[in-house]
Amino acid sequence: MKDRQILIIGSNGQLGRALQQQYPGAKAIDADKLDITNWVALDNFDWTDIKTIINAAAYTNVDGAETNEGRIAAWKVNAVAPAYLTKIANKHDITLVHISTDYVFDGSNDNHTEDEPYSPLSVYGESKAAGDISVSLASKHYILRTSWVIGDGNNFVRTMLTLAQKGINPSVVDDQIGRLTFTPELVRAIDYLLTNNSAFGIYNVTNDGEPASWANIAREIFKITALGNSVTDVTTEQYYEGKTGIAPRPLNSVMDLDKLHQTGFESHSWYNDLKEYIEKEKIQ
Numbered sequence: 613m614k615d616r617q618i619l620i621i622g623s624n625g626q627l628g629r630a631l632q633q634q635y636p637g638a639k640a641i642d643a644d645k646l647d648i649t650n651w652v653a654l655d656n657f658d659w660t661d662i663k664t665i666i667n668a669a670a671y672t673n674v675d676g677a678e679t680n681e682g683r684i685a686a687w688k689v690n691a692v693a694p695a696y697l698t699k700i701a702n703k704h705d706i707t708l709v710h711i712s713t714d715y716v717f718d719g720s721n722d723n724h725t726e727d728e729p730y731s732p733l734s735v736y737g738e739s740k741a742a743g744d745i746s747v748s749l750a751s752k753h754y755i756l757r758t759s760w761v762i763g764d765g766n767n768f769v770r771t772m773l774t775l776a777q778k779g780i781n782p783s784v785v786d787d788q789i790g791r792l793t794f795t796p797e798l799v800r801a802i803d804y805l806l807t808n809n810s811a812f813g814i815y816n817v818t819n820d821g822e823p824a825s826w827a828n829i830a831r832e833i834f835k836i837t838a839l840g841n842s843v844t845d846v847t848t849e850q851y852y853e854g855k856t857g858i859a860p861r862p863l864n865s866v867m868d869l870d871k872l873h874q875t876g877f878e879s880h881s882w883y884n885d886l887k888e889y890i891e892k893e894k895i896q
């Protein structure tokens with residue numbers, strides 16, 4: 613498949629930017645060029661030559677989605693738009709690649725498999741679950757379920773690096789467990805599934821390696837940077853005490869990677885990608 617046959621939607625987001633690096637010749641658009649919540653705009657778009665849509669667009673403000681305005685925006689982008697894209701993909705015989713999240717689960721299982729029933733806790737999780745259900749009706753679809761995404765944008769690692777440079781010793785939650793997912797890993801998995809014509813369906817995709825809490829990941833970041841900051845463990849409840857409008861979060865975000873590995877894909881460890889990411893950010 614040639615790059616120009618790929619359409620990247622949500623091209624300015626963390627994943628969208630990484631996808632543009634992988635596929636420099638792809639058509640790449642964001643909301644200002646094509647609003648995927650607008651059916652007429654989508655239906656009038658020139659789909660000639662497009663063989664694959666990669667939908668990296670989403671409303672990702674988890675707490676924002678709990679507000680009246682945010683709830684509407686989240687449902688539009690995360691649920692209505694994927695339904696429209698499914699209709700477009702089926703109409704034009706296009707493969708639809710869509711990104712989902714561990715937030716479609718309540719986190720009570722300690723190893724989420726692809727066939728776990730939906731149990732979202734938050735508006736964001738509900739809207740993403742609705743999107744998954746629509747996209748699963750596309751004849752040719754890959755839904756990649758991921759968690760804790762780190763790329764070119766606002767993310768946990770950048771926040772910790774900023775705190776480290778300011779000499780702050782943060783309190784970080786120690787009861788949410790998962791694995792980081794660096795955007796190059798997500799892009800590698802997308803490219804692998806497409807290139808190898810893997811069976812359509814849902815695939816969990818995170819980096820591999822020992823699951824860790826946010827607090828322990830913060831400790832690793834400070835060790836790698838050698839800035840010597842310390843971390844105080846707090847529970848999610850303690851962290852958000854006194855704050856309102858906070859979305860409930862799954863405590864266990866660990867995704868089972870067996871189905872992905874059965875395709876022959878070899879995952880990279882989150883720790884190695886974290887070291888590489890920090891080196892690239894040039895903070896030592």
Ligand SMILES: NC(=O)c1ccc[n+]([C@@H]2O[C@H](COP(=O)([O-])OP(=O)(O)OC[C@H]3O[C@@H](n4cnc5c(N)ncnc54)[C@H](OP(=O)(O)O)[C@@H]3O)[C@@H](O)[C@H]2O)c1
Pocket residue numbers: 621622623624625626627628642643644646647648649667668669670671672689711712713714740758759760761762765
């Ligand atoms: N970040 C995480 O930790 C995480 C965890 C699990 C799963 N995911 C999923 O991974 C995917 C990529 O996440 P990300 O971190 O790369 O997100 P991101 O950085 O927030 O980027 C989302 C992109 O979607 C665009 N967008 C929003 N509304 C749109 C619309 N109506 N039409 C077209 N584009 C629109 C945004 O454009 P504007 O900036 O112009 O609004 C933005 O460029 C999403 O599906 C997300 O749900 C993320």
